[in-house]
Amino acid sequence: MNALTLPDVAAQASRQALPLDWVGMCGIAVPVLIDGQRLNAIADAGVSLDDGEARGIHMSRLYLALEVLENTALSPRLLRRILQQFLDSHAGLSHAASLGIRTDLLLKRPALVSPLAGWKRYPINIEAQLKNDVFHVELNIQIPYSSTCPCSAALARQLIQQQFVDDFANKALDHAGILAWLGSSQGIVATPHSQRSTATVNVKLNASVDELPLLSFINEAEAALGTAVQTAVKRADEQAFALANGQNLMFCEDAARRLSMALRRSPDIASLDVRVVHAESLHAHDAVAQSRWVREAL
Numbered sequence: 037m038n039a040l041t042l043p044d045v046a047a048q049a050s051r052q053a054l055p056l057d058w059v060g061m062c063g064i065a066v067p068v069l070i071d072g073q074r075l076n077a078i079a080d081a082g083v084s085l086d087d088g089e090a091r092g093i094h095m096s097r098l099y100l101a102l103e104v105l106e107n108t109a110l111s112p113r114l115l116r117r118i119l120q121q122f123l124d125s126h127a128g129l130s131h132a133a134s135l136g137i138r139t140d141l142l143l144k145r146p147a148l149v150s151p152l153a154g155w156k157r158y159p160i161n162i163e164a165q166l167k168n169d170v171f172h173v174e175l176n177i178q179i180p181y182s183s184t185c186p187c188s189a190a191l192a193r194q195l196i197q198q199q200f201v202d203d204f205a206n207k208a209l210d211h212a213g214i215l216a217w218l219g220s221s222q223g224i225v226a227t228p229h230s231q232r233s234t235a236t237v238n239v240k241l242n243a244s245v246d247e248l249p250l251l252s253f254i255n256e257a258e259a260a261l262g263t264a265v266q267t268a269v270k271r272a273d274e275q276a277f278a279l280a281n282g283q284n285l286m287f288c289e290d291a292a293r294r295l296s297m298a299l300r301r302s303p304d305i306a307s308l309d310v311r312v313v314h315a316e317s318l319h320a321h322d323a324v325a326q327s328r329w330v331r332e333a334l
């Protein structure tokens with residue numbers, strides 16, 4: 037070896053011959069293009085090391101294969117192309133490749149009533165795998181929403197009825213008096229508790245899907261729940277939100293069922309995991325429900 041030859045340890049034989057399931061890099065900073073937006077993302081890229089005798093993989097080859105993310109819209113086709121490059125650059129060493137991309141989707145959401153709008157952040161994680169020529173993509177999306185407890189609402193209504201009995205017993209009912217009573221906190225003595233909640237939707241896409249249907253999944257999920265958290269809010273919007281919550285009282289079980297049933301209608305989905313977490317204001321712990329569904333083969 038002369039002074040200009042660089043030692044290549046990866047090309048050496050391993051002292052302990054053992055194949056490895058996954059070798060790669062985690063936490064790589066990359067820009068990605070989704071729905072016309074350039075987003076900051078973090079990637080995990082790796083391959084299997086099938087040859088137990090080989091000392092190491094070629095990390096630079098995986099890293100450089102990610103360069104295309106900078107100027108090509110993220111799609112299942114692009115992910116497959118990158119994974120194929122991971123494998124092609126590790127011929128004889130690897131039969132499986134994976135790429136995970138975490139970012140925050142920013143969507144501009146209109147207010148419920150006023151002409152305002154604001155940005156909402158949806159954390160997403162995209163996991164792609166190519167193994168023995170079988171390719172698949174999974175999307176993980178977190179969607180914040182509001183949930184009002186149906187049990188608490190019923191208990192509050194009962195207290196209001198009781199207050200009505202106490203205040204109006206043996207009195208002639210007059211319209212103006214009842215209207216004023218309904219608008220007072222002496223009349224409406226109790227309110228139900230509600231909480232900010234999070235739905236985590238994990239979707240395995242059908243092989244035929246060639247776009248990442250992130251936006252449509254988020255829209256379908258929010259429509260099914262009916263109580264998406266808001267961005268810019270004036271009083272008119274807050275009142276509409278109160279109505280939406282009152283019309284969509286939800287235990288965590290209700291939310292999980294609504295989401296799962298709504299998303300199952302999408303032809304893009306091969307399998308689905310839904311997990312909802314209601315960060316209870318009644319308790320110091322969370323109420324959680326999960327649902328798993330796999331589309332039956334036709």
Ligand SMILES: Nc1nc2c(ncn2[C@@H]2O[C@H](COP(=O)(O)OP(=O)(O)OP(=O)(O)O)[C@@H](O)[C@H]2O)c(=O)[nH]1
Nearest residue numbers: 042044045046047059091092093094095096097098
């Ligand atoms: N395999 C491996 N490489 C590592 C690790 N930590 C850092 N690296 C470095 O990653 C760098 C890139 O490795 P390679 O892709 O094999 O680089 P290279 O040999 O110049 O590139 P090729 O000629 O394409 O093989 C090297 O400098 C390694 O030392 C590790 O834990 N495992």
